[in-house]
Amino acid sequence: MQRKAWIGGRWADASSGQTREIINPVDGSVLARVPEMSADDVKQAIAAARRAFDEGPWPRLPARERGTMLFKIAEAIRARAAAFAEADTRNMGKPIVEAEFDVADAAHCFEYYGGLASKIHGETLEVPDTALSMVMREPVGLVGQIIPWNYPLLMAAWKLAPALAAGCTTVLKPAEQTPLSALMLAEILESLDLPDGVVNIVTGDGPTAGGALVTDARVDKIAFTGGLDTGRLVIKGSADTIKRMSIELGGKNPNVVFADADFEAAVDGALFGAFANQGEVCSAGSRLLVERSIYSRMLDALSEKSKRIQLGDPLDRQTKMGPLVTREHQQKVLEYIDIGRREARLVVGGGIPRDSALAKGFFVEPTIFADVDNRARIAQEEIFGPVLAVIPFDSESEAVRIANDTPYGLAGAVWTRDVFRGIRVLKQIRAGILWLNTYHPTYNEAPWGGYKQSGFGRELGSYGLEQYLETKQINLNLSEAPIGWY
Numbered sequence: 287m288q289r290k291a292w293i294g295g296r297w298a299d300a301s302s303g304q305t306r307e308i309i310n311p312v313d314g315s316v317l318a319r320v321p322e323m324s325a326d327d328v329k330q331a332i333a334a335a336r337r338a339f340d341e342g343p344w345p346r347l348p349a350r351e352r353g354t355m356l357f358k359i360a361e362a363i364r365a366r367a368a369a370f371a372e373a374d375t376r377n378m379g380k381p382i383v384e385a386e387f388d389v390a391d392a393a394h395c396f397e398y399y400g401g402l403a404s405k406i407h408g409e410t411l412e413v414p415d416t417a418l419s420m421v422m423r424e425p426v427g428l429v430g431q432i433i434p435w436n437y438p439l440l441m442a443a444w445k446l447a448p449a450l451a452a453g454c455t456t457v458l459k460p461a462e463q464t465p466l467s468a469l470m471l472a473e474i475l476e477s478l479d480l481p482d483g484v485v486n487i488v489t490g491d492g493p494t495a496g497g498a499l500v501t502d503a504r505v506d507k508i509a510f511t512g513g514l515d516t517g518r519l520v521i522k523g524s525a526d527t528i529k530r531m532s533i534e535l536g537g538k539n540p541n542v543v544f545a546d547a548d549f550e551a552a553v554d555g556a557l558f559g560a561f562a563n564q565g566e567v568c569s570a571g572s573r574l575l576v577e578r579s580i581y582s583r584m585l586d587a588l589s590e591k592s593k594r595i596q597l598g599d600p601l602d603r604q605t606k607m608g609p610l611v612t613r614e615h616q617q618k619v620l621e622y623i624d625i626g627r628r629e630a631r632l633v634v635g636g637g638i639p640r641d642s643a644l645a646k647g648f649f650v651e652p653t654i655f656a657d658v659d660n661r662a663r664i665a666q667e668e669i670f671g672p673v674l675a676v677i678p679f680d681s682e683s684e685a686v687r688i689a690n691d692t693p694y695g696l697a698g699a700v701w702t703r704d705v706f707r708g709i710r711v712l713k714q715i716r717a718g719i720l721w722l723n724t725y726h727p728t729y730n731e732a733p734w735g736g737y738k739q740s741g742f743g744r745e746l747g748s749y750g751l752e753q754y755l756e757t758k759q760i761n762l763n764l765s766e767a768p769i770g771w772y
């Protein structure tokens with residue numbers, strides 16, 4: 287099926303006529319073709335978004351009306367929930383049951399920011415003068431939004447909803463591998479008559495289409511989610527025109543299990559933390575730190591239970607792990623598994639599943655390495671696949687030291703029944719998202735983002751809205767006397 291990009295309220299092809307094949311990772315078949323846009327095509331979208339911001343109704347609408355539009359988007363997503371879930375599952379391989387959660391979350395994200403739209407407000411300040419100082423919040427302007435492939439619809443929702451609530455206009459570039467659900471979202475925006483140019487969705491590769499957003503002076507802000515190396519390029523490129531930036535990068539997140547934890551819950555949490563969404567999750571608990579006294583029992587339990595994780599067609603409701611997103615990514619993960627074989631002890635998994643029914647898909651077995659030294663590459667580098675590195679520790683202070691010893695600082699968890707120790711350790715982990723005795727629950731209400739090289743700025747919650755607002759002071763003179771300086 288031939289799809290089009292969405293620019294200035296119209297469906298658009300690439301001016302070159304070039305297209306890209308969108309692949310189903312379960313069998314390598316072609317799902318659709320989308321325009322492969324050039325930098326000039328993206329500039330058209332930037333021009334449309336600029337016009338919509340500078341001259342269009344959207345930033346000038348009463349906030350309540352913007353909120354109502356977001357409620358309608360949420361409703362429309364729910365009305366097409368099954369189609370959205372199927373689109374993401376077919377496009378990137380996540381189990382359909384997980385995709386259904388994503389769709390529900392995406393709808394709620396629009397609703398959450400629909401509610402917040404009318405709660406944007408400034409303040410008045412006492413100043414040492416016969417004057418009143420007023421603080422106003424205004425939309426930051428035209429935002430370039432660049433997202434990854436691991437949660438295609440949800441990442442689009444996390445970007446678009448707060449930007450729209452704030453009164454911004456946007457050009458969104460989905461990952462080149464997974465544009466389909468974002469284009470379905472454009473169909474909803476068309477049916478709801480969102481003013482032309484408020485949201486533009488461009489398809490194309492990172493350096494060309496993404497790069498055009500990063501370098502264009504008309505773009506006021508870049509909101510980027512993706513890998514560390516790309517993040518560095520985006521930050522450098524945005525610096526030339528002093529763009530506002532919010533940057534969400536990867537993680538190598540510690541999941542710390544103390545001996546007194548509820549054992550079964552911790553085993554479950556370790557596996558879900560590492561293997562949900564095939565491990566293609568920025569916040570995945572990809573380093574499991576286990577107190578030495580339960581270490582070998584934990585390894586046995588993990589190995590035993592991980593063998594029961596059902597790989598298969600992600601559209602099958604019984605499937606717990608689908609294929610990885612692309613053949614290239616499968617190869618990258620397999621290379622890390624080879625590195626792991628040299629660095630540590632392979633406990634389970636370690637390759638492509640032997641089941642011939644899966645042969646055409648980009649599958650990788652759930653893989654666990656034990657006795658991992660935290661300095662090993664498989665403990666320091668984000669693999670972004672179903673590979674868990676298990677590391678033993680002997681004391682609370684050692685657990686904290688290892689937990690913090692990577693360049694990243696996105697997420698992590700602690701498992702213990704000792705409430706004093708639990709909170710003590712959580713406070714010492716330098717990361718933006720932490721859990722106690724659970725892993726992964728993510729709430730639209732709570733700020734999402736990283737410390738250290740996991741990025742800066744926060745998405746979600748009221749913190750996420752802040753990133754789309756400028757702050758203006760207006761000083762009102764209350765004295766009729768002239769300044770009288772000269």
Ligand code: NAD
Nearest residue numbers: 433434435460461492493496497512513516534535536568
């Ligand atoms: P990626 O960095 O390869 O690509 C992300 C996006 O950036 C894509 O849309 C891509 O086309 C674009 N891009 C690539 N090169 C570019 C350039 N030179 N200029 C502008 N844009 C460019 O990442 P990916 O492989 O799609 O996604 C996986 C990464 O995303 C992982 O590192 C993961 O941890 C991270 N991630 C982070 C979060 C978070 O919230 N912190 C959430 C999901 C994913």
